[in-house]
Amino acid sequence: MQRFQILFRAFVRYFPRNFVSATLHSQGAITLNKPFLFSKISRRQPETRPVGIGYISTEIFLTSLGCRCQYSTNANEQNTQSKNIPTVDWKTLSFYSFHAFPNSFLHKTRELLLLKFGEMGIVGRIYIATEGINAQLSCPVEQLDELRKFCDQELKLENLEFNFSTIHVKAFRKLNVKIRNQIVSDGLEKGSYDLSNQPKHLSPEEWHTALSNAKTPIILIDMRNHYESEIGYFENSIRQDVDTFRDSIISMNKILEGKQNEDIYMYCTGGIRCSKAGAILLSNGFKSVYVLKGGITAYGRYITLNPSVTSLYKGRNFTFDKRLGEPITNDIVSQCHTCGEPCDTHTNCRNKTCNLLFIQCQECRKRLSRTCGSEFCLRLVKAWDEKFGRPSGFDDVKPGYQCVYDHVHRTRPKLVIERLGGASANVPSDLVEMLLEKNSNIKN
Secondary structure, three states, rough: OOOHHHHHHHHHOOOOOOOOOEEEEEHHEEEEEEOOOOOHHHOOOOOOOOOOOOOHHHHHHHOOOOOOOEOOOOOHHHHHHHHHHOOOOOEEEEEOOOOOHHHHHHHHHHHHHHHHHHOOOOOOEEEEEEEEEEEEEEEEHHHHHHHHHHHHHOOOOOOOEEOOOOOOOOOOOOOEEEEEEOOOOOOOOOOOOOOOOOOOOOOOHHHHHHHHHOOOOOEEEOOOOHHHOOOEOOOOOOOOOOOHHHHHHHHHHHOOOOOOEEEEEEEOOHHHHHHHHHHHHOOOOOOOOEEEOHHHHHHHHHHOOOOOOOOEEEEEEEOOOOOOOOOOOOOOOOOOOOOOEEEEOOEOOOOOOOOOOOEEHHHHHHOOOOOOOOOOOOOOOHHHHHHHHOOOOOOOOOOOOOOOOHHOOOOOOOOHHHOOHHHHHOOOOOHHHHHHHHHOOOOO
16 A cells, blocks of 8 residues: 555656546545546656656556556536545745755755655745755645654754744745755855854844844845835835845945944845855954844744834835735835836736736736736737636646746846837747647647
8 A cells, every 4th residue: 555655646746736636545546536638748857757658648647557546527526525625724934054965965855855845745945055955835734843853853954943924825836846056046156255154143123123223324234136125125224226146245245345344234035145145244354244033024923923013124025935925014115017006016927928027006917917018918818818718726828938038137027018028029920829829739
């Protein structure tokens, strides 16, 4: 039975839930609730797909693994099964640790994380490197103790602090574990700073007190990207006009030139960027560097738990998950990029060929079908809906065409929207028809 459980987990993990719904029974029997032919599996990355599989049915695939299949064709039975699926309470959290891992540890750890976290039902994004680990997760509440136990015993990260958000949802669709050169890419030469030379980490309460009681203006630097600080920030902070952490390090060095003896305060989303930036400063002669422990996420939790405290942070905290932000206060400090009305809701263009990240109000969202408003995106989305429909839960249009923007333009919508579509204006006029034909096998 254990062998069948392993095969079943591998099967369900390899094929997304929207392709197949299956139930494992005793003695290796599997009920397939959605039996149909898989589309071309070879679209997956070569290193992740089974060798020799082109078109294959669920029954043939499972039978080849030694499983006995039975189909559930009763619609009422399927509905009953879906209604009986227990709801999951989620906790959205993050953690990081600058912990030296040997190279030989990384691949083994990646497989272990995929296996164990998969068994626990955890979804999210994890980066591992020789300098440490960085994770943003959504974890079922009942698995939190197991998660902590795994981090303590398997990863040897004792006393690791989980940084919980204020809004708890399933913020990720699946689990991704990637091996990187760095968990936070800084663009600096290896050995140019000492990560163990950490800045002073102030708790949210200590941070609030320090900023509130400052008698003279302090140097307060926002270490996030421009699109993050656009929707929320600490008052009187220096918000850097940068696109990446690499850029923020260059900008930070220019801002702080000649200020090695002054007190420096820094903050970011969850603390990891400031931990590294602080180590860089201290390794280059700075004397006093203070960072917000747990970042804006922890400060937001502090404000939520202490309603009598007036927040020094205004607006929303941008998050790198499907929420694209969580409110810290009700202040709206940004505008819709299309019409200019007060708005702080980020979205991505519904056309994944574009995937532009921008702020859009509800009126513009409805009027432009959640696109950036470029002629190409509007034409494609409307034609797509007419041909394939718009099933609930599958809102994005994914025509299988490479994004037309580089990273800088994708996160700087004003450069694009002000030019009525920017780079997408150069897309061939017959591309919509070509993409629709390419995806003609999609069913409503």
